[in-house]
Amino acid sequence: MYNPKSLKAEEFISNDEVLESVEYAEKNKNNVELIDNILEKARERKGLSHREAAVLLSCEIEEKNNEIYALAEQIKKDFYGNRIVMFAPLYLSNYCVNGCVYCPYHLKNKHIPRKKLTQEEIKKEVIALQDMGHKRLAIEAGEDPVNNPIEYILESIKTIYSIKHKNGAIRRVNVNIAATTVENYRKLRDAGIGTYILFQETYHKETYEKLHPTGPKHDYAYHTEAMDRAMQGGIDDVGLGVLFGLEMYKYEFSAILMHAEHLEAVYGVGPHTISVPRIKRADDIDPDEFENGISDDIFAKIVACLRIAVPYTGMIISTRESQKCRERVLHLGVSQISGGSRTSVGGYVEPEPEDEKSEQFDVSDKRTLDEIVNWLMKMDYIPSFCTACYREGRTGDRFMSLCKSQQILNCCHPNALMTLKEYIEDYASEDTKKVGDELIKKEIENIPSQKVKDIVLERLEKIKNGERDFRF
Numbered sequence: 001m002y003n004p005k006s007l008k009a010e011e012f013i014s015n016d017e018v019l020e021s022v023e024y025a026e027k028n029k030n031n032v033e034l035i036d037n038i039l040e041k042a043r044e045r046k047g048l049s050h051r052e053a054a055v056l057l058s059c060e061i062e063e064k065n066n067e068i069y070a071l072a073e074q075i076k077k078d079f080y081g082n083r084i085v086m087f088a089p090l091y092l093s094n095y096c097v098n099g100c101v102y103c104p105y106h107l108k109n110k111h112i113p114r115k116k117l118t119q120e121e122i123k124k125e126v127i128a129l130q131d132m133g134h135k136r137l138a139i140e141a142g143e144d145p146v147n148n149p150i151e152y153i154l155e156s157i158k159t160i161y162s163i164k165h166k167n168g169a170i171r172r173v174n175v176n177i178a179a180t181t182v183e184n185y186r187k188l189r190d191a192g193i194g195t196y197i198l199f200q201e202t203y204h205k206e207t208y209e210k211l212h213p214t215g216p217k218h219d220y221a222y223h224t225e226a227m228d229r230a231m232q233g234g235i236d237d238v239g240l241g242v243l244f245g246l247e248m249y250k251y252e253f254s255a256i257l258m259h260a261e262h263l264e265a266v267y268g269v270g271p272h273t274i275s276v277p278r279i280k281r282a283d284d285i286d287p288d289e290f291e292n293g294i295s296d297d298i299f300a301k302i303v304a305c306l307r308i309a310v311p312y313t314g315m316i317i318s319t320r321e322s323q324k325c326r327e328r329v330l331h332l333g334v335s336q337i338s339g340g341s342r343t344s345v346g347g348y349v350e351p352e353p354e355d356e357k358s359e360q361f362d363v364s365d366k367r368t369l370d371e372i373v374n375w376l377m378k379m380d381y382i383p384s385f386c387t388a389c390y391r392e393g394r395t396g397d398r399f400m401s402l403c404k405s406q407q408i409l410n411c412c413h414p415n416a417l418m419t420l421k422e423y424i425e426d427y428a429s430e431d432t433k434k435v436g437d438e439l440i441k442k443e444i445e446n447i448p449s450q451k452v453k454d455i456v457l458e459r460l461e462k463i464k465n466g467e468r469d470f471r472f
């Protein structure tokens, strides 16, 4: 039985409710009156239920679809302005005991080189990331209690935060590791992590079990209830995601929104972020073997409908996607992107030889961080290296109230400009510097409060003279 308040996976992601939502959406995909009502509700910017959002996703009327895209764009502007938060993944270890059939790190892959970074190697990777200009990382590790125990992850987080190279610092470490116990989540919280990210891969239980034939990840309920344990362990920023291509996208779309509704219903705060990866080619993996791949058009529609359904939730897209595809979805709702990423263990310090590749997936967008920052600014986006909320303790519902109180232009906007200025002073190429300084000059005018504007001008001057780390 469907119950968003239940703590049991099969009740808050009830298969029947997902199927009924998909069917309801299918039946109403040309129901103009209903679609108009849903759009009317969405314009209040308080989000939509999974059923309502499913109808918009299925909608086949061109005129209404244009309204959906326009509304997603407007909501994106109202909540996130033109800021795009930057981050990079850091792969610690690709040892893994699971059998996920879509990932080259699965246990049966005997030819991929297995690597695990020592603390000394982590230090070198972090220095390389700091020298690119990154301030926010997402650490990744396979599930392996012997090679990657929680103590290794905790030690690595400590190492990452401790490195201060030149003007560099990693100010927020998000963590993407396997589902674990409440006790371990508490340890991660105490280590000062930002968001705990865990992709569901697919919400469809039967498919899930087939795609995870062996290893601890096979347990659907344990995996699906991980965010509950994370919240019980005191982590209040959690990141959801599905791997599009494994199951029917309409199924995943309704289910991920039901997951968000569950977290809101039980803990009073929805997910901090939603990631929308698509399956990609990798060692041992051929995406064409998966029948549910989605086109760029459907991908764009998913992003737009998620933006409308959960306006307060950040949306993440990685370098799995090409420049062209990223360009298309940025204005529809994506608020965070990775840049200059390496998806192999140890890949930032030394590029791997062709015959020793340990990447998790092929990177489509291979540009450097500087090229991405430059590209974003030329499209009038502000690349932001802001980590202020986490460091000011504005997590969970306190973060949400910042979003809801419309203080974003007096808070996120100046923080974005100040962190961009740091980037420009320390890491940018000549052209990026020129474009960036002009953009900052123009964007200062968009800060509503004169008082905040004056403080920002003063701080920008201080950054130019070598001071760092200002925030609101």
Ligand code: SF4
Pocket (backbone or CB within 6 Å): 096, 097, 098, 099, 100, 103, 104, 105, 106, 107, 141, 142, 143, 178, 217
């Ligand atoms: S997806 Fe994660 S758990 Fe599965 S094989 Fe890859 S690293 Fe291991």
Ligand code: SF4
Pocket (backbone or CB within 6 Å): 384, 386, 387, 388, 389, 390, 402, 411, 412, 413, 415
């Ligand atoms: S102030 Fe908070 S919400 Fe705004 S960009 Fe910075 S970290 Fe994100």
